[in-house]
Amino acid sequence: MKEFPLLRRSIVMHIVRCTLLALGVILLLALGCAAPTQARIISCRIEPEGFKSNAADIEAICRSAAGALLRWFPGYEVPPFVVVRRHGGPVIGFHKNDQGEIVIYLDTEGTYWCQYSYQFAHEFCHLLCGYDDDFKGNMWFEETLAETASIFALRAMARTWKDNPPYPNWKEYRDALHDYADDVVKSRSKASEIRENGLNGFYLAHKTELDKDPGNRELNGAMAVVFLHLFEEDPARWESVRWLNSSPSPEGETFTQYFRKWHDAVPDRHRELVEDIARLFGIDLAR
Numbered sequence: 001m002k003e004f005p006l007l008r009r010s011i012v013m014h015i016v017r018c019t020l021l022a023l024g025v026i027l028l029l030a031l032g033c034a035a036p037t038q039a040r041i042i043s044c045r046i047e048p049e050g051f052k053s054n055a056a057d058i059e060a061i062c063r064s065a066a067g068a069l070l071r072w073f074p075g076y077e078v079p080p081f082v083v084v085r086r087h088g089g090p091v092i093g094f095h096k097n098d099q100g101e102i103v104i105y106l107d108t109e110g111t112y113w114c115q116y117s118y119q120f121a122h123e124f125c126h127l128l129c130g131y132d133d134d135f136k137g138n139m140w141f142e143e144t145l146a147e148t149a150s151i152f153a154l155r156a157m158a159r160t161w162k163d164n165p166p167y168p169n170w171k172e173y174r175d176a177l178h179d180y181a182d183d184v185v186k187s188r189s190k191a192s193e194i195r196e197n198g199l200n201g202f203y204l205a206h207k208t209e210l211d212k213d214p215g216n217r218e219l220n221g222a223m224a225v226v227f228l229h230l231f232e233e234d235p236a237r238w239e240s241v242r243w244l245n246s247s248p249s250p251e252g253e254t255f256t257q258y259f260r261k262w263h264d265a266v267p268d269r270h271r272e273l274v275e276d277i278a279r280l281f282g283i284d285l286a287r
Contacts, residue, residue: 050085121153
């Protein structure tokens with residue numbers, strides 16, 4: 001009779017060991033195939049004046065667009081920011097306001113959620129790039145990344161909203177987000193010039209224009225169509241932009257110097273991406 005308790009304990013211990021082993025295997029599989037980092041809680045405030053829309057709805061849009069990018073930035077803490085209405089085009093302020101917030105200005109209103117998403121993702125990308133008020137000679141490259149982020153975010157939001165929209169009744173709006181992104185891509189007619197002459201040929205042909213107007217949407221928008229494939233192929237590459245402005249750009253910094261600085265600053269996991277983009281522009285990173 002005394003053997004039965006021992007047998008029961010043996011069976012229980014065996015079950016416990018098997019359960020722990022199974023959990024360990026599941027954990028290893030989860031780590032090996034880890035899902036991208038989900039967006040953290042971010043301090044986002046909306047000044048609704050002039051938007052002619054509900055502040056909660058605007059915040060929902062901004063958080064969704066931010067999440068489409070931020071999920072690929074593990075461990076990054078977003079500084080507090082406020083979204084403000086302005087006329088004259090969207091922009092991000094270089095200096096924090098009296099409340100210590102970064103100010104993101106949008107030039108839209110009403111319920112044009114696609115336009116909110118497009119504009120906000122662009123400016124939020126500048127924030128992720130660690131934008132700075134220094135030499136603007138190569139600013140067109142960051143503008144190109146930000147334009148890429150707008151299209152990327154819209155397409156990502158369209159997928160996310162299929163099952164997890166900010167509000168249940170916004171679920172069907174996902175098609176509008178995707179269509180808006182497609183329309184932006186189709187409007188970049190100069191992308192055909194890149195297909196003919198390559199990215200470096202395109203850059204050299206338009207260098208004067210880009211230096212004069214870094215935010216030329218016709219030009220950096222065309223290059224963004226090319227960049228989009230790189231970041232959709234592996235969205236984890238987005239994290240690389242955190243080191244784009246790792247140190248101030250001195251007056252007269254060349255594009256090659258700008259790229260070398262970025263290449264030297266990024267972690268090893270992003271060096272290959274920077275090298276690949278450098279090659280597209282005909283840049284030799286070797287010293």
